[in-house]
Amino acid sequence: MSTAVHLRGLRRVFGTRAVLDGVDLDIERGEFVALLGASGTGKTTLLRILGALDRPDGGTVLVPEARTIVFQEPRLVPSKRVLGNVVVGLPRGAAVQERGRRALAEVGLADHSRAWPHTLSGGEAQRVALARALVREPELLLLDEPFAALDALTRLRMQDLVGDLVRTHRPAVLLVTHDVDEAIRLADRVAVLKDGRLVTDERVAARRPRDAADPEFTALRRRLLADLGVRLPAPEPGDEQEKAGRPSEGAIR
């Protein structure tokens, strides 16, 4: 594996506040890192710097040129059909159109290429946004809470889809999320941003599929929630299995 993202001592200051104050992070090619952190800790700021939408005030930032961001909202161009949105900004031509069609097929929307964005469901629109990212063949895929606006079932399906696509295409991935369970479900490593730095960077066991009731993941969830400042009752014997099934415990918003 080779390194796709290399951050050392990354700083970003707004006014007098150093929102990012010495972030160190490496992401290998093909590695999926989830970034957790309470609201306002600077997760989006970090992602925007990696996507060249913002600039750092200090530190080393090495990222591949081929990188793309998927946001919480799909941000489709209303005046372009679905396929036009997927290939937006790319050179015109049959080969690019064909790549766009393939990307749409990969996200399960082969039949929607001529549809208008306003006719799509929220989940479909987000799948178009995913196809738009994939068609660019990014070496680094930046995901900023891409499932947050979706209903619970669509969110789980989208997580599965993204997991499958990432295993096929092998970009480096940084996923910003508020959802601890989502992070554990998808990522190879889970990092927590707090007070301007990464306070946790834990490798998640390679087992798949990941069972919410697995004691190892339950323990990791508790550690991550504690790092995020969520107060949890001390576990009682036999308690872990029961709690693991409750989806709401993993959400920190």
Ligand SMILES: Nc1ncnc2c1ncn2[C@@H]1O[C@H](COP(=O)(O)OP(=O)(O)OP(=O)(O)O)[C@@H](O)[C@H]1O
């Ligand atoms: N352009 C800006 N100018 C001034 N302050 C900013 C700017 N962008 C972000 N901030 C501030 O930096 C802090 C971190 O913002 P950021 O959006 O990165 O947090 P976040 O962890 O992504 O939050 P959330 O989880 O709520 O989306 C916030 O206090 C925010 O108000």
